[in-house]
Each structure stands twice: as C-alpha cells, then as structure tokens.
Amino acid sequence: MLLAFRSPLGGMNTLIGTPPNIPISDALRPFQMFDFAPVGVVTLLVGVAFRALVVTLLALPLFWPLFL
Numbered sequence: 001m002l003l004a005f006r007s008p009l010g011g012m013n014t015l016i017g018t019p020p021n022i023p024i025s026d027a028l029r030p031f032q033m034f035d036f037a038p039v040g041v042v043t044l045l046v047g048v049a050f051r052a053l054v055v056t057l058l059a060l061p062l063f064w065p066l067f068l
Helices: 002-011 021-027 037-067
Strands: none
Touching (some): 002 037
C-alpha cells in the first residue's frame, strides 16, 4: 500500500511515468523524456516533506501506545 501512494511521486519525473503525460505530449508539443522533471522533483520534495512532517506528527501520537 505504501508503494501505491509513493510511486506517483517518482513517476511524475518522466514522460512515461504517468499515463496523462503522453497524450499531453501529443496534443501540445513533443516533449523529451525528462521535460516533466522540474515539476516532478518539486512535487516529490513536497510529498516527501508532507509525509515526513505531517503524517509523522499526526500518526505517531495515535499509534504510540501500540509500540510500548
């Protein structure tokens, strides 16, 4: 389940990473393989920061008694 939530973050870095990128490339202009990388890297960093900060701060207090 964790892979299902994290793989779209890394897949946004390439043209073939997510299905909508190829029709967008055909409709607008021909993109190269890593033309989506600047947007994908920013999204990846925001997603990792969100997971590290918010999810840890919210989930850890809820499930901490289970680890004792």
